């Protein structure tokens with residue numbers, strides 16, 4: 526299968542699992558297409574046309590020589606050392622057709638702020654008003670956008686081009702899978718205490734691996750016997766929101782946040798609001814998302830996956 530076809534499967538599957546729902550994403554894409562049509566010719570020149578069909582601005586094919594893809598090297602973070610590693614392995618006959626990252630690079634990295642809007646919908650589902658959710662996220666999105674602007678974003682992409690190694694990343698499509706998976710799991714298992722949450726997480730192979738590496742589930746706020754109350758799964762939408770979001774969630778009756786990572790200020794706010802935080806683990810959660818996504822891809826095309834940069838392939842039926 527070509528890289529473009531593999532990527533298309535990831536985008537479609539990412540949309541299916543998106544907390545905004547397919548109808549809302551269709552609307553977003555329709556709006557983008559209409560705006561593009563009305564755009565002046567000189568603006569069209571700079572418009573990223575990928576945005577017309579792919580709603581995930583943090584996921585892109587960055588290098589593609591259009592070959593058939595069989596051997597892929599998958600990692601959570603891919604930077605120039607990992608590209609050099611792929612090149613070394615190719616010298617030893619590994620024939621890596623593409624390197625596949627979870628975290629974004631290139632224009633996908635610069636697009637990270639754009640996917641954060643999906644957190645508005647997650648906040649609304651938890652009971653926060655749309656206006657408050659928009660106000661909270663718009664401020665945070667601007668902050669992330671400004672922080673990304675000085676990045677030397679093309680560095681890794683250029684390295685892979687120089688070495689003739691294909692390169693793609695899937696960020697929010699994978700994180701959407703974790704978000705949905707854990708949301709449904711907690712709805713089904715109804716944990717009562719934080720200890721129950723940890724127990725549920727520890728039954729998932731990616732978190733078991735996380736435990737072995739000492740980066741697995743941890744209680745950041747609250748204790749094992751704390752009551753769970755209403756759970757807010759904070760697993761997708763680019764990057765962290767902010768303490769304002771946590772304040773509003775507490776007001777709306779959320780008792781426990783289950784997330785990938787959390788900033789100091791957010792943790793302090795949760796404690797102030799008597800809200801618990803369970804950190805499922807960043808890399809184990811990213812592994813879970815990538816594995817769930819790869820299961821879908823591998824239903825359509827069998828890949829030979831070389832694990833690296835924190836990624837371990839665990840297949841599900």
Ligand SMILES: [Fe+2]
Nearest residue numbers: 627696700811
């Ligand atoms: Fe992630």
Ligand SMILES: [Fe+2]
Nearest residue numbers: 628785807811
């Ligand atoms: Fe991540």
